[in-house]
Amino acid sequence: MSADLGWDLVIDWIRCDGYGLCGDLVPDIIGLDDWRYPLVHPGPIPNDRRHEVQRAVDCCPMRALKLVRAGSMPRR
Numbered sequence: 001m002s003a004d005l006g007w008d009l010v011i012d013w014i015r016c017d018g019y020g021l022c023g024d025l026v027p028d029i030i031g032l033d034d035w036r037y038p039l040v041h042p043g044p045i046p047n048d049r050r051h052e053v054q055r056a057v058d059c060c061p062m063r064a065l066k067l068v069r070a071g072s073m074p075r076r
């Protein structure tokens with residue numbers, strides 16, 4: 001059985017328009033820069049925060065956010 005590592009938040013920078021709504025919803029996980037573009041805090045998102053972050057994903061007007069299992073996407 002593999003360990004549960006939590007979740008990673010993936011941002012599609014082509015789609016993101018910097019509305020900043022995601023950071024307003026979960027500011028301790030998604031910070032915002034001076035132009036209101038998201039800055040995701042390092043490290044996986046724990047399971048007990050998943051629903052809050054999923055709400056931010058669902059509210060993104062540009063559909064620029066996606067939650068994936070931690071470690072399932074290559075890091076850039």
Ligand code: SF4
Binds near residue numbers: 017018038064065
């Ligand atoms: S809500 Fe979506 S479009 Fe707005 S800053 Fe966050 S990721 Fe970008």
